[in-house]
Each structure stands twice: as C-alpha cells, then as structure tokens.
Amino acid sequence: xxxxxxxxxxxxxxxxxxxxxxxxxxxxxxxxxxxxxxxxxxxxxxxxxxxxxxxxxxxxxxxxxxxxxxxxxxxxxxxxxxxxxxxxxxxxxxxxxxxxxxxxxxxxxxxxxxxxxxxxxxxxxxxxxxxxxxxxxxxxxxxxxxxxxxxxxxxxxxxxxxxxxxxxxxxxxxxxxxxxxxxxxxxxxxxxxxxxxxxxxxxxxxxxxxxxxxxxxxxxxxxxxxxxxxxxxxxxxxxxxxxxxxxxxxxxxxxxxxxxxxxxxxxxxxxxxxxxxxxxxxxxxxxxxxxxxxxxxxxxxxxxxxxxxxxxxxxxxxxxxxxxxxxxxxxxxxxxxxxxxxxxxxxxxxxxxxxxxxxxxxxxxxxxxxxxxxxxxxxxxxxxxxxxxxxxxxxxxxxxxxxxxxxxxxxxxxxxxxxxxxxxxxxxxxxxxxxxxxxxxxxxxxxxxxxxxxxxxxxxxxxxxxxxxxxxxxxxxxxxxxxxxxxxxxxxxxxxxxxxxx
Amino acid sequence: xxxxxxxxxxxxxxxxxxxxxxxxxxxxxxxxxxxxxxxxxxxxxxxxxxxxxxxxxxxxxxxxxxxxxxxxxxxxxxxxxxxxxxxxxxxxxxxxxxxxxxxxxxxxxxxxxxxxxxxxxxxxxxxxxxxxxxxxxxxxx
Numbered sequence: 173x174x175x176x177x178x179x180x181x182x183x184x185x186x187x188x189x190x191x192x193x194x195x196x197x198x199x200x201x202x203x204x205x206x207x208x209x210x211x212x213x214x215x216x217x218x219x220x221x222x223x224x225x226x227x228x229x230x231x232x233x234x235x236x237x238x239x240x241x242x243x244x245x246x247x248x249x250x251x252x253x254x255x256x257x258x259x260x261x262x263x264x265x266x267x268x269x270x271x272x273x274x275x276x277x278x279x280x281x282x283x284x285x286x287x288x289x290x291x292x293x294x295x296x297x298x299x300x301x302x303x304x305x306x307x308x309x310x311x312x313x314x315x316x317x318x319x320x321x322x323x324x325x326x327x328x329x330x331x332x333x334x335x336x337x338x339x340x341x342x343x344x345x346x347x348x349x350x351x352x353x354x355x356x357x358x359x360x361x362x363x364x365x366x367x368x369x370x371x372x373x374x375x376x377x378x379x380x381x382x383x384x385x386x387x388x389x390x391x392x393x394x395x396x397x398x399x400x401x402x403x404x405x406x407x408x409x410x411x412x413x414x415x416x417x418x419x420x421x422x423x424x425x426x427x428x429x430x431x432x433x434x435x436x437x438x439x440x441x442x443x444x445x446x447x448x449x450x451x452x453x454x455x456x457x458x459x460x461x462x463x464x465x466x467x468x469x470x471x472x473x474x475x476x477x478x479x480x481x482x483x484x485x486x487x488x489x490x491x492x493x494x495x496x497x498x499x500x501x502x503x504x505x506x507x508x509x510x511x512x513x514x515x516x517x518x519x520x521x522x523x524x525x526x527x528x529x530x531x532x533x534x535x536x537x538x539x540x541x542x543x544x545x546x547x548x549x550x551x552x553x554x555x556x557x558x559x560x561x562x563x564x565x566x567x568x569x570x571x572x573x574x575x576x577x578x579x580x581x582x583x584x585x586x587x588x589x590x591x592x593x594x595x596x597x598x599x600x601x602x603x604x605x606x607x608x609x610x611x612x613x614x615x616x617x618x619x620x621x622x623x624x625x626x627x628x629x630x631x632x633x634x635x636x637x638x639x640x641x642x643x644x645x646x647x648x649x650x651x652x653x654x655x656x657x658x659x660x661x662x663x664x665x666x667x668x669x670x671x672x673x674x
Numbered sequence: 675x676x677x678x679x680x681x682x683x684x685x686x687x688x689x690x691x692x693x694x695x696x697x698x699x700x701x702x703x704x705x706x707x708x709x710x711x712x713x714x715x716x717x718x719x720x721x722x723x724x725x726x727x728x729x730x731x732x733x734x735x736x737x738x739x740x741x742x743x744x745x746x747x748x749x750x751x752x753x754x755x756x757x758x759x760x761x762x763x764x765x766x767x768x769x770x771x772x773x774x775x776x777x778x779x780x781x782x783x784x785x786x787x788x789x790x791x792x793x794x795x796x797x798x799x800x801x802x803x804x805x806x807x808x809x810x811x812x813x814x815x
Contacts, residue, residue: 176759176762179765183752183765187752190748190749193744193748194745194746194749196741196745232764232765233764234764234765234766235766235768236763236764236767
C-alpha cells in the first residue's frame with residue numbers, strides 16, 4: 173500500500189536540525205527545540221507503527237518514479253518498530269543532553285548534528301534501496317565523526333581516528349559490494365534484487381558479494397575480529413553521545429545484516445556456519461574483555477560486543493524461532509544499552525569519575541535512583557520477567573532444536589559474564605563505601621531540582637519502556653512473530669514494492 | 675598581497691562571475707550545471723575579491739556571515755522537497771508551473787532545491803576559507 177507520509181519521522185528531525193542551525197549559539201532555544209522535535213518524532217513514529225501494524229507494509233516511491241527505477245522507501249513491521257524505538261531512545265538522549273552536556277559543546281553545534289544523526293538512523297531503517305542505504309550510512313557516520321570529536325580533547329581525537337578509519341573501511345567494502353551487485357543484476361532496488369539474484373548464472377560471484385556486505389556490516393556492528401575500534405573509542409565522547417552510539421549505531425549494522433541476508437542473500441550452509449563461528453567468537457572475546465575492565469564505560473563497550481554476538485548467532489541459525497529471539501533481543505538491546513550509557517553519565521555527574529575503584533556509596537546516598545538503575549541492570553542481565561529474559565529463551569530453544577550446542581554454551585558464558593560483571597559493578601559502585609582518600613566531586617547534589625529531574629527522567633522513561641517490554645512480553649512476542657514471518661517469506665515485501673507480478 | 679592589476683580586474687570580474695554562477699544555476703535542469711557548480715563559481719568570485727582586497731573587505735560587502743547562508747539554503751531545499759507532500763504526492767516530486775516565465779524558463783520546485791544547494795555551497799566554502807585566512811592573519815599579528 174502506498175503512503176506518502178512514511179518519511180515524516182525523517183523529516184521532523186531534519187526540520188529540527190535546520191531550526192537549530194538558525195538559532196546558532198542560542199543554546200537554551202536549541203535545547204527546547206531538541207526536546208520538542210524529539211517528542212514530535214516519537215508521536216510520528218507511533219503513527220507510522222500503528223498504521224503499518226494494522227494495514228500491512230507501506231511504501232513510498234520518492235519523486236513519483238515507479239518502483240524498480242526510482243528510490244523506494246518501505247516501512248514493514250521491522251523497520252517501523254525500529255523507528256519507534258530509535259525515536260524513544262532519541263527523546264531520552266535529548267532530555268539528558270539538555271543538562272548533562274557542557275555548554276561549550278552545545279555552542280559548536282551538538283544539537284543539530286545529533287538530530288542529523290537520528291535522521292540518518294530513521295532513513296536507514298526505512299529505505300528500500302541498497303544504494304540509498306549506503307547514503308544513509310554515510311549521513312550517520314559523518315554526523316557521528318563530528319559528535320565524537322566535538323570538544324577536541326586528546327583522548328577523543330585518538331578514539332575518533334580509530335573509529336573513522338574502521339568505518340571508512342567498512343563503507344568501502346559496502347560500496348564495492350553494491351558495485352558488484354549492480355554489475356551482475358543491473359538493479360539497486362532491494363525487492364527487485366531479491367527476484368533477480370536468483371537468476372544470476374554465476375552463483376559463486378553472488379557468494380563473494382555477500383562476503384563484501386558481511387565485512388562491511390560486520391565492522392559497523394562490531395563483530396569479531398573487526399570489533400576492536402568500538403571499545404577503544406566509545407569511552408571517549410560525553411555520555412549523551414556515547415548513549416546514542418552504544419544504543420543505536422551498532423544496531424543499524426545488525427539491522428542491515430538482517431535485511432540484506434533475509435531478502436537478497438538467503439544464507440546457505442557456508443554463510444550460516446561462517447556467521448555462527450563469528451557469533452561464538454564475538455561472544456567469547458566480548459566476555460573476556462568485559463571481565464577485566466574497571467572503567468564503567470569500557471565495561472559497557474565490551475558488553476555491547478558480547479551481546480552483538482547473541483544477535484548474529486540468531487541470524488546464523490535463520491529459523492523462525494531464532495529470528496524471533498534475535499529481533500526481540502535487538503529491541504531490548506537498543507533500549508537497555510542507551511540507558512546504560514545514560515546511567516554512566518549520571519554516575520559521572522554524581523561522582524566525577526567512572527573508575528570503579530574510586531566509586532562507591534551511591535546506594536546509601538541515592539536509594540531511589542539506585543533502585544531505578546537496578547531495574548535496568550536486572551533487565552540487561554536477563555532476570556525474569558524483565559526484557560532481557562524472553563529473547564534468550566527463544567535463542568536457547570533455537571540453538572537446541574538446531575543442534576548448535578557450542579552456541580548455546582557461548583550464550584551461557586556470555587550471560588554469566590554479564591551477570592558477574594554487573595554484580596561486581598553493583599557492589600563496587602553502589603554498595604561499597606567511598607574508598608578512603610578519594611575526593612568526591614558531586615555535581616549532582618547542588619543542582620536545582622529541575623535539572624536533577626531532567627537527568628533522571630530519561631533513565632526513568634527508558635526504564636519504563638523496558639519494563640513494559642518485559643512485563644507485556646506476550647504482545648511483543650505476537651509482534652516479533654509477525655516480523656519474523658515477514659522476514660522468512662519475503663513475497664509480501666516484494667509485492668508491496670513492485671506490485672503483483674506473474 | 676595588494677596588486678593594482680588584480681584589484682582593478684576583480685572589480686569587473688566579481689559581477690561577471692556572479693552572473694555566470696546564476697546562469698549555471700538556472701540552466702542546470704536540462705544541461706550541465708546546477709546549484710553545486712553555480713555555488714562554487716559564486717564562492718570563487720568572493721575568494722578572488724578577498725585575495726585582492728583582503729578578507730575583511732570581502733566580509734564587508736557580504737554584510738552577513740557566510741555561516742548564516744547554510745541554514746537558509748537547507749531550509750529552502752527541505753521546503754521544496756516536502757511541499758509536494760502537502761498536495762498528497764510523494765516527497766521530492768517535481769511541481770512545475772504551467773507556463774514558462776520569460777528569460778528564466780520553466781519554474782518548478784526543483785529550481786528551489788537547487789537554489790538551496792547553491793546557498794549551502796557558498797556558505798560552506800566561504801566559511802571554511804575565511805576561517806583559515808582569518809586564523810592566519812591573527813597568527814601573523
């Protein structure tokens with residue numbers, strides 16, 4: 173069905189960014205605009221989601237060019253749900269950055285760039301054209317370079333160089349893959365590619381192209397052995413920026429892997445084994461890295477890598493149950509990881525450091541906020557009935573029915589390491605007293621109540637969504653079930669884009 | 675660098691180059707040209723002026739900071755992209771007037787998109803170059 177308004181969640185962020193550019197250097201106006209723009213974004217995303225949920229896949233032919241020739245935007249259940257979750261995360265980050273960020277950074281255009289980044293994310297989820305997906309990826313990485321270097325401290329620049337080098341390499345692989353794909357099929361529309369790729373005589377060339385895409389998306393989503401840029405760059409920018417990066421950027425890579433491998437390159441035995449090996453190694457290396465970190469944000473960065481492995485493993489099995497687990501985990505992961513980095517930012521405001529050795533006493537001082545944080549940490553670990561628990565059930569079920577016992581073992585290892593590191597962090601940061609000889613630099617206590625609320629509200633907002641996802645898992649499972657149906661039988665997607673054929 | 679030859683040549687070149695950049699902007703829809711190239715030519719005109727007379731003199735004839743052109747250009751482009759949505763058409767659809775206007779020719783929403791690009795390009799190029807040259811001046815003093 174054609175709906176000309178599916179790009180509204182993209183345009184609202186573009187408009188917000190432009191309005192903020194006009195209010196250059198007026199930081200208070202920019203903060204208000206950012207919160208209003210993100211709230212409108214959430215409303216538009218809800219509208220898109222309910223419409224897709226009730227009336228099926230929506231498409232828009234931009235410039236009114238017919239399907240395989242022009243650029244198509246497609247909103248199926250997976251993309252519209254991701255747009256909704258991204259908008260929620262963006263609203264939380266907007267609220268948090270209104271107080272949790274130094275004015276210096278806002279003066280150099282933090283807010284417009286942040287909205288350009290969210291625009292890129294929404295666009296990447298909605299596009300139905302493989303080259304257009306590349307363009308959205310460029311929008312995302314250019315904005316993220318600016319966000320990462322804004323402030324210009326030495327550690328930031330060092331992190332940004334690693335981040336930029338790896339991401340440009342990833343884009344090169346991705347672009348080369350698109351070039352070959354266009355050469356062998358003569359089309360860039362993903363639905364059209366799904367039909368034409370089967371007719372290519374030289375199927376081994378198709379396999380090689382798939383590897384190009386896998387390397388490109390693998391770097392972006394931090395899969396073993398290409399993950400090391402992530403832990404060495406995510407701890408450098410301010411927490412509000414790290415929250416956007418940690419929660420959303422790697423997940424776009426996972427989304428792209430799901431989309432490309434479910435629609436164009438249906439995984440064969442070789443690809444499945446390759447993905448499975450990568451998933452297991454990602455979980456193991458991520459867990460080992462997380463065990464030895466004492467800086468909270470470095471710890472979270474390694475946990476991101478570890479949990480990316482869970483999702484890649486689900487894609488590798490490519491059965492309905494496994495995909496349900498993967499997609500549910502993807503939703504849960506975006507919400508929780510964004511929140512984790514916001515929590516790290518809050519802890520920094522309260523104590524002035526993120527080193528666990530010199531932190532402590534937060535539970536005694538702020539029991540209510542600590543309990544709120546505990547809910548988020550519990551759902552990250554996957555304590556039933558919170559949101560991290562349900563997807564793991566599906567992943568375990570799928571790995572046992574498919575005989576993937578090594579992956580099941582890796583899942584158990586990853587979950588245990590998450591539990592251990594988070595429990596360790598809880599006792600170090602919240603229960604332990606402030607170590608002797610450490611000066612506490614508490615910026616949170618003297619703040620006026622309004623600013624305190626602005627810092628805690630986004631964590632509460634995302635925490636409530638996590639609780640909703642966990643406690644209302646039945647509704648989410650119905651949704652995830654429909655999504656994985658759409659991913660496995662791609663006929664409705666192709667018909668929605670190209671019209672009924674044959 | 676104050677050279678009388680360059681200064682008097684620039685006096686004539688600046689309007690000619692600006693006119694040429696406008697010509698490129700307008701013919702871009704059917705022939706080579708368009709907002710990007712037009713914007714580059716226009717910014718070259720101002721850069722030439724700043725070579726001959728110094729950056730501060732150029733800032734004076736521009737009146738506004740080149741940085742302020744960027745949001746204006748972006749806004750024009752975005753509005754021209756989203757206006758078709760008000761008529762129930764997909765975004766980016768070209769809307770055209772029925773009759774051509776003398777001298778300019780056919781006017782459509784894509785011309786405004788190009789105009790936005792034109793302004794953004796001038797804004798970006800001049801902001802970068804002027805920032806560099808003003809930094810150099812400060813270091814010399």
